[in-house]
Amino acid sequence: MYVILVYDIGDKKVGKMLKLCRKYLNWIQNSVFEGEITEVKLKELLSEAKLIIDKEKDSIIIFKSRQEKWLEKQVVGKEKNELDNFL
Template identity: 50%
Template sequence: MYVIVVYDVEQARVAKVCKYLRRYLHWVQNSAFEGEITEAQLEKLKSGLKKIVDPDCDSIYIYRLPQERYLHKEVIGQKKANLEQFLD
């Protein structure tokens, strides 16, 4: 499946969350990651994030698509990361 993860966490945890997400997905924008992932990897990712974040003040959104081909992405302005190198 293809997932997009966006997060808003307190400054003290931003680096930890970013580093953790880089294990599974590709960074595309400040506080945004995306990429192909298996169901098992997604469950592992969610479990790890729950150990890092504070649910009382942080938020993480995970959007799932069956495959990347169902995603229509439009970027206005400058791309923050070049995914083409990973998707070939």
């Protein structure tokens, strides 16, 4: 499946969450990640994320799609992390 993950967490935990999300997804903007991921890997990511966040203050939002082709993406301005595929 293709997901977009967005998080809003306290400043002291941002580094840990950034490092965790980069293990599974592509960083595209501050606190925003996207990419193909299996259901098992997504559950793994969320399990680890729950150890980092404060459920009373922080949040993680995940948008899911079967495939990237079903999602239209428009970037206005400079794309922070361009995903180029070089062979």
